[in-house]
Amino acid sequence: RKEVEQDPGPFNVPEGATVAFNCTYSNSASQSFFWYRQDCRKEPKLLMSVYSSGNEDGRFTAQLNRASQYISLLIRDSKLSDSATYLCVPSNQFYFGTGTSLTVIP
Amino acid sequence: NAGVTQTPKFRILKIGQSMTLQCTQDMNHNYMYWYRQDPGMGLKLIYYSVGAGITDKGEVPNGYNVSRSTTEDFPLRLELAAPSQTSVYFCASSPGGGGNTIYFGEGSWLTVV
Numbered sequence: 001r002k003e004v005e006q007d008p009g010p011f012n013v014p015e016g017a018t019v020a021f022n023c024t025y026s027n028s029a030s031q032s033f034f035w036y037r038q039d040c041r042k043e044p045k046l047l048m049s050v051y052s053s054g055n056e057d058g059r060f061t062a063q064l065n066r067a068s069q070y071i072s073l074l075i076r077d078s079k080l081s082d083s084a085t086y087l088c089v090p091s092n093q094f095y096f097g098t099g100t101s102l103t104v105i106p
Numbered sequence: 107n108a109g110v111t112q113t114p115k116f117r118i119l120k121i122g123q124s125m126t127l128q129c130t131q132d133m134n135h136n137y138m139y140w141y142r143q144d145p146g147m148g149l150k151l152i153y154y155s156v157g158a159g160i161t162d163k164g165e166v167p168n169g170y171n172v173s174r175s176t177t178e179d180f181p182l183r184l185e186l187a188a189p190s191q192t193s194v195y196f197c198a199s200s201p202g203g204g205g206n207t208i209y210f211g212e213g214s215w216l217t218v219v
Contacts, residue, residue, distance in 0.1 A: 032205060043196055043210035044149070087148075092204040094139055095165070098148035 003027045003095075004071075004088055010101040017078050021100045023071045023088035033071045035062055036087040038099065044087060047073075078104045108132045112197050112211035119187040119218045127182040127214050129197030137200045138180040139164075139208070140172065142193040149196065155180055156203065187218045 004025045013019045025033070032051045038044040048055050050071050054063040061074040071088050087099035110131045119125055131138065136157050141149040141164075151164030155174040169191060171183040180199075184191060195214045200206040 034207065036208075041194075041213075043212055044208075045210070046207045091206070094137070094154065094198075094200070094203070094208060095151055096141070096149040 003030065003090055003093060004033075004097055006086075006088060006097055006100045008098050008100060010103055012103045012105055013078055014105050015078055015080060017104075018074065018076045019078055019102065020072055020074045021086055021088075021102075023073075023100075025069050025071065025090060027090065028066075028069060030090040030092070032091040033062075033064065034089050034091055035071075035073050036089065036096075036099075038085045038087060040084070044096070047086070049091070075102075078102075080104050080106060110197055110199055110209055110211035112195075112214050114214060115212070116215045117217070119184070119216065121187060121189065121218060123187050124183070124185050125187065125216075127184070127195055127197070127216075129180045129182065129211060130178050131180075131197075131199040131209070132178065133199060133201075133209065134177060135199035135201050135209075136177070137203055137206075138174065139198040139200075140170070140180070140182045141196045141198065142166065142191075143196065143213075144193050152182065152195075184216075189218050192216060192218045 035047040036044040037047040050062040059076045085099040113128045139154045140152040153172040155161045197211040200208045
């Protein structure tokens with residue numbers, strides 16, 4: 001049922017760094033994906049959607065690579081507040097994986 | 107801006123007790139879900155519902171029951187609580203099953219002692 005795989009990390013990066021996560025998927029028919037963000041002891045919340053053209057929102061860029069079947073999330077100029085777990089999910093699924101843990105260090 | 111509301115937020119149960127976690131949403135969403143999340147682990151789907159009167163098992167349904175008598179409400183029942191059910195429980199909803207954002211409640215922290 002889980003159609004995606006993520007490196008659980010943790011990724012520990014200094015403030016101001018650029019960090020990228022990849023999420024590989026197995027179902028080549030998947031057309032779009034969501035990135036969710038989950039803060040410690042909080043509920044997941046939608047960060048951004050990813051379609052074939054990719055998506056950019058401020059410091060965050062998400063891209064879909066159909067040929068290699070992965071989705072990427074790039075965070076530029078990391079802030080302390082970016083520390084969280086990032087979850088990728090095919091948009092037609094409701095099973096979540098463990099996500100990728102990011103800690104931004106002062 | 108209520109969204110998905112869960113009660114209670116915190117609860118301590120003794121082994122063998124039963125309880126119901128309440129969940130209601132005011133967005134007229136068809137799909138509703140219950141997840142559990144153990145410390146340091148990912149979300150596990152317990153049960154889900156695609157509409158009133160329809161429920162289905164997820165990955166970890168044992169020890170739980172659900173009902174969906176209305177669009178708004180999706181209570182989760184724990185029968186004969188066990189320490190293994192100590193977890194954070196998230197209720198969620200979405201308009202439909204495909205291409206729709208899932209909205210989560212704030213979670214219910216349950217400890218079974």
